[in-house]
Amino acid sequence: MTTVRSYSKINLGLHIGPPRPDGYHHLATIYQTIELHDLVTVTATVSGETSITLRCQHPGVPCDERNTAYKAVAMALDALETKAAVEIAIDKRLPVQGGIGAGSANAAAAILALEAELGRQLTANARLALAGGVGSDVPMFLIGGTMLGIERGEETFPLPDLPSFHIVTAFPEVGVSTPQAFRDWDATLTQNAENDRLIEFRRRVAMAFAGQPGVSGKAGDLAEEPLLALVRTGLENDFETVVFPQQPSLRALKSALEEGSLYSALSGSGSSLFGLYCTEEAAQAAQQRVRSLGCEARQTRTLPRSEYWATMFI
Ligand SMILES: C[C@@](CO)(OP(=O)(O)O)[C@H](O)COP(=O)(O)OP(=O)(O)OC[C@H]1O[C@@H](n2ccc(N)nc2=O)[C@H](O)[C@@H]1O
Ligand SMILES: Nc1ncnc2c1ncn2[C@@H]1O[C@H](COP(=O)(O)OP(=O)(O)O)[C@@H](O)[C@H]1O
Structure with missing residues (x-):
């Protein structure tokens, strides 16, 4: 069993650009991680067949394949070419649809907890690409601190950390x-x-x-x-x-x-x-x-x- 603090973020400035051919918008923002967090717990055992179950006490959070953490785990297992029985539990302490990226953070936390459980890691490139496939602000939770986000928000670059405010x-x-x-x-x-x-x-x-x-x-x-x-x-x-x-x-x-x-x-x-x-x-x-x-x-x-x-x- 691996439990991860799924920290949230704020945006320090955000500019929206024109829509792209894929329907997303170009944007530029500074992301900053903050201390408020949910808890994501993952238990995973290698198995002949993959099964994923997810529990969360918040009524606004789907507990099936629509959940960001569920999606992230399914995609990570594929990328690792591994089948496993996985249980995910989300202790939701942060608002849903709040703009602080809590759902996206849950996805990043689930990937990291799954890797720890299986004792295997994706390459940094594969992990970031997979995270961007789950949501535009998931990759930033694989970097943390103060960051610049561009393209649809998923291309994230670390900036020198701001002092703690x-x-x-x-x-x-x-x-x-x-x-x-x-x-x-x-x-x-x-x-x-x-x-x-x-x-x-x-x-x-x-x-x-x-x-x-x-x-x-x-x-x-x-x-x-x-x-x-x-x-x-x-x-x-x-x-x-x-x-x-x-x-x-x-x-x-x-x-x-x-x-x-x-x-x-x-x-x-x-x-x-x-x-x-x-x-x-x-x-x-x-x-x-x-x-x-x-x-x-x-x-x-x-x-x-x-x-x-x-x-x-x-
Ligand atoms: C715009 C931000 C700023 O931080 O909003 P918040 O979610 O934090 O409020 C995020 O980047 C959101 O990221 P995330 O919540 O992962 O969004 P996604 O799942 O990728 O996209 C949800 C939907 O938002 C729209 N979308 C999202 C990102 C983007 N650059 N252009 C868009 O048009 C699309 O309609 C997309 O289907
Ligand atoms: N693990 C999750 N936690 C929260 N919301 C989730 C999760 N998985 C899917 N969702 C769905 O994503 C939507 C918004 O996610 P959330 O990250 O809370 O908002 P925001 O991106 O505005 O911070 C909600 O409508 C919710 O149903």
Whole structure:
């Protein structure tokens, strides 16, 4: 039996580009892993026939082949050319359709736990390719820390880790369907310049993380924190444009998170929102403000890559 902490993520800026011929959208985002997690437990025994069973206590999570962890395990067994009896148990602590990638993280955790159970590993290339086949934000959970995501989000590159910040996440009861949010974005747009925005965002990320002057247009900010550099030049999540008008209460939650924060935003396509804070006091105050609006709020922190891997297996 192998149990893995299936950590979640936030998006620090997200730009949506034009639709691709396969129906997905080009995008550019910074992913950041955070400490909040589900637990994924896998038991696997090599067998003459493959059987996969999955248990999860959350009513919104399918327990069949539609489950991301189920899919990932089935695909990994194929890639390993192995048949096995596999039991997966997901202890769901995070919201479903929350924009913090919990379902995607479950898939990555299941692959890693299956490998540990079988004592065999896919090549890094095969593992990343397989993860991208399960979902666009599954591969980032095989890297962890601060990352750039491009193409449809599945091409993920590690960035130098941001320092660990205090975070408050707001979990509204409403869920947001990711495909619907992309369709809504398409419906509101004249898209001529959209690819240019992705390219510009990628360049700003490169400059900010290289610590180069010119990000803010001012000389002398070589040592500036990458996050501050990005915030100063505008760090936006395009999904806010379509999700906030449909769910106006989310705007008030963002305002509640904003005070005293370095940055606050919707995560992914929502409905979760988050704020980043330099001090625990500022985070505590924000948590209280969100709770006073009747919304669940949790205090947590960003998880750098080394800690992500060091604390994953229980
Ligand atoms: C857009 C993000 C940002 O982090 O949203 P969240 O899920 O976190 O909210 C993710 O990349 C989502 O990743 P994931 O949840 O794995 O999405 P997938 O299963 O690959 O795709 C679900 C559906 O979303 C749409 N989709 C997804 C990614 C993309 N770049 N373009 C799209 O158009 C497609 O309609 C696709 O069928
Ligand atoms: N292991 C899983 N955990 C959560 N949701 C899952 C899982 N497998 C499949 N799903 C389905 O995926 C959808 C959203 O997944 P989730 O990762 O929670 O959202 P988001 O990508 O917005 O963070 C839900 O509609 C749910 O039915």
